Amino acid sequence: MYGGLHNNILLQYLAWVTYPVVLITFSAGFTQILAPQAVGSGIPEMKTILRGVVLKEYLTFKTFVAKVIGLTCALGSGMPLGKEGPFVHVASLCAALLSKFMALFGGIYLNELRNTEMLSAACAVGVGCCFAAPIGGVLFSIEVTSTFFAVRNYWRGFFAATFSAFIFRVLAVWNKDEETITALFKTRFRLDFPFDLQELPAFAVLGIASGFGGALFVYLNRIIVESMRKQKTINKFLLKNEVPQAWKHPQVGVFITLLLFIVMKFWMSALATTMPVPCGAFMPVFLIGAAFGRLVGESMAAVFPEGIHADSTVYPIVPGAYAVVGAAALSGAVTHTVSTAVIVFELTGQISHILPVMIAVILANAVAQSLQPSLYDSIIRIQKLPYLPELGWGQEKYNIRVEDIMVRDVRYITLSSSYRDLQEALITGQLKTLALVESKESMILLGSMERSQLQSLLSQQLSRARRLEYLRERAQDNGTHVPTFPQDSPSRTGCGELLIVLPFLKNKKCIFQIAEWEEQQLDEAVNFNNCKIDPAPFQLVERTSLHKTHTIFSLLGLDHAYVTSTGRLVGVVSLKELRKAIEGSVTVTGVKVRPPLASFRDSGNNSSVSEVTELHKLWSRNRSLLLPREPNLPDLDDQTEQPSEGSLVNETECTELSSQNSPLHTDDQSELPYTDATPQEEHLMQLPCDCTHPLEDGGSEAVSEQCPAPIKEAVTEGIPSPPEGQPE
Known part of the structure; x- marks a missing residue:
């Protein structure tokens, strides 16, 4: 068309401009309507996802369709655009969709780690099939998307990238574009002396x-x-003069x-x-x-x-x-x-x-x-995506500790929290996980819970079935005959009972009673037995250096970690605080940079005494915590360990006698209550006599006189004497 309009410069200009504008406009409009996440390269998003950050709608089928069609129109427009980044995103989309499909059959594809390995190999496939360069594709994907790379994914990436490059070049042979499989842009430089x-x-x-x-x-x-x-606003483009x-x-x-x-x-x-x-x-x-x-x-x-x-x-x-x-x-x-x-x-x-x-x-x-x-x-x-910058070589950054940058106002829930507390935590914050502590006084970190688990607990407490059950009881109390339905009957919580309780709903007094019932339900204590709790969230000690924290976050792909001091929750650090500390903006939030050699400033006895005191308080906390945990195999080393010669108390006999008399005794080790006590504390708590814990505020004098003398000596013998000036 352009050649046939050589007599009219204006029509040539319109023909030259129309095709790119139409294709680019269609690509932009189609992408924005179907999936805006398909815009751009895709490599920055994949780098963020492989770091462990979840980006919504970036690995869905809609994004795949928008990426393929939008990229085809964009490349066809003739604009100076590339295809390598979109190819990486398309390959990652195929890997994510394939993982979801294979997860329907169960097995290893249900594991999130397997999905990460699939995405890592997909990045290599995207570069490999774009340039027919499998080796360079694998190396490029590692450099671009990974800070630490798992060697076990190395051969997987090479395997997938090699086959993708092979199929790409074979298709060129089948389409008669090439006679055989060769390099994409083959050169013929001299080989004897290529350069001087x-x-x-x-x-x-x-x-x-x-x-x-x-x-x-x-x-x-x-x-x-x-x-x-x-x-x-877009500035207007005016063509004032013709330049034939x-x-x-x-x-x-x-x-x-x-x-x-x-x-x-x-x-x-x-x-x-x-x-x-x-x-x-x-x-x-x-x-x-x-x-x-x-x-x-x-x-x-x-x-x-x-x-x-x-x-x-x-x-x-x-x-x-x-x-x-x-x-x-x-x-x-x-x-x-x-x-x-x-x-x-x-x-x-x-x-x-x-x-x-x-x-x-x-x-x-x-x-x-x-x-x-x-x-x-x-x-x-x-795009303000979560990222972790490089640490750099500045000496001042190596003198910063976690306690200098952590957020001390941590949102948490306790074992005694009510459903109202859960509701308030869900409404006032948008955190994905919340810390679970023993109590507000002790602040002992027991684990963490996801937001979805808290929402499930709250919805079960105020579920529709429980409301109808309450209305049934109210109807029976008023003398109304309410027929019962089988447990699996659709009429149990359906139209059958709704027609029965409908007269009560018309009464305004009954509506207020339902609202009062909901308030009572919200004031009840939360039952954590029917929810999933992560008993081992990622934790850092308050004196962990910034360098070590950066390494842990980079290696494990963390977005946040709790900060503890002798087991007590004292703060939380996320990518945001870590990034501010590394980029040198710590003074904006009032963070002070520690002086050089600050790690040796607290090496005196006062710090050791305070730490021992805090450890004793931790040992003496309440042991009757029933926290759900995953099944674990029994520790064979602890079972086969024999007491030392001359021991005053046979620990094995005490343990068996105490566990058999305990109401929590069970043969299944996986159902034991959640404990994280030391062997010494377990020994003291399992003594077959009625005696007070020796680490209470009474010291060794708090040992009950009902204990036998040998046992009393064994108990008081292991108590460290307090230093001078330290209250007992």
Whole structure:
């Protein structure tokens, strides 16, 4: 159509503009209507998900459909957009949907860890099938999405990426596009002397310049996104003058053409990647780097037209080799990865320029990482996704402890909490998990509960069935005959009983009685026996260093952890507090930075005495806690352990006698009440006599006189004497 309208410049312009505008508009509209989560690359979101953060609607079938159709239209528009990031997201969507389908049959796919392994392999598949580069795809996915990588997923990623790349190239052979399976962009550089030693400085300069260019691209992309978000109205584009000569290819040299191509492609790619369509930025950056490398290569060929003379041998300049080096260097600088070198080797099918490529990529990464974050980390910060920055090398950050950055106002529930407390906690906060403590006085951390479990407890307490049961009892108390229904009958809580209690609902007094009944139900204590409790949530000691906390959060993919002191809950630290401490904004929230060598400031006796006192208080807390726990196998080591020779009390006999006489005695070890006592405390609590706990506020004098003398000596013997000045 464009060629048939050569006589009308206006129609040529409309034809040139209409197709991209229509396709981009359809892609943006379809994506926004069906699944807005499909917008963008997908790699930043996958990096966040693999860190352990749950992003809603990012791995659903709707997002898959929107991503595929939106990406097809966006690439067909001819805009400077890439497909690598969307391919990673599409592969992850396929893996997530496949995991959900396999979970219907049970087995290992019900485990969340298996889903994470599937997503990790899917990221490698996305890169591998995009460039037909399985090795580079696996390495690139590891560098981009993972801080710590499980080696057990290594072969899985290679296996999946190899088959994806194989099928991608086989389809090209079946469609008669290729005669056989070859590299995607095969090159034929000479293999005897691909480059001379004197060219290495030029390759190094190319890498350094690519590092600055990559940092500039990330900065320009972020500035465009932030300015477009602030700009509420779109400025009008007015075409004042016609420039017919602009539609003709100018007869200029290769330097002007490459220079204009680099400049225009650079800012247009930075602008195009901000559009609300499924798109990536790797391929445009890869192309810009190749053009810049070609420009350097042509410049070297112009400076040395006859090649480089060394040892009576002439080494001609190969501009195409500089293009390969530039593509790897600039793409590596933008993404902060070194695996782009391997991707280039697999794309070209030659490894002859491995040394120049590696030198340029490493130098480009060194420059770019010192100036700007990677493109994916920049997008994560722009979208305000949860992330954990690198710790850095500042000495002041290593002197910060968890107690300096933790949140002390922790929302929690106790074993004596009422359903009203649960209702208030659910209404006033949006936390995913709540801490479960023994009491407000002791603050002993017993576990954590998910928000869904609390909602289930509250809904069961005020369920429709219990309301109807209350109305049945009220009707029977008033002398009304209420027929009974079988337990599994649909009429038990259906229309049958509703017709019976309907006369009571018409009475306003009865309505007030129902409201009063609900208030009574809310005031009852919560029964935690029918809910799932995590008995071992992630905990940190208050004096844990920031460096160790960062390592634990990165390795385990945590989003929060409780802070305890001798078992007592004293605070909670999340990604938000950790990020503020690392980025140096701790003074905004009043956090003080600890002085150097602060770990040795509390090494005196006072700290030890206070810790021992707190430990004694912890030992002497109430032992009659019935907390649900998962079944555990009995500890064989404790059962086979024999008392030492000369012991005054046979611990095994005391344990058997005490457990048999206890009303909580059971043969099934999995149903024992929740305890976390030390062996010494278990020994003291299981003595077959009526004696007071020796660690109560009475000390050794609180031991009852009813205890036999040998046992009394054994009990009081293990009590540490308080130091001088310390109250007993």
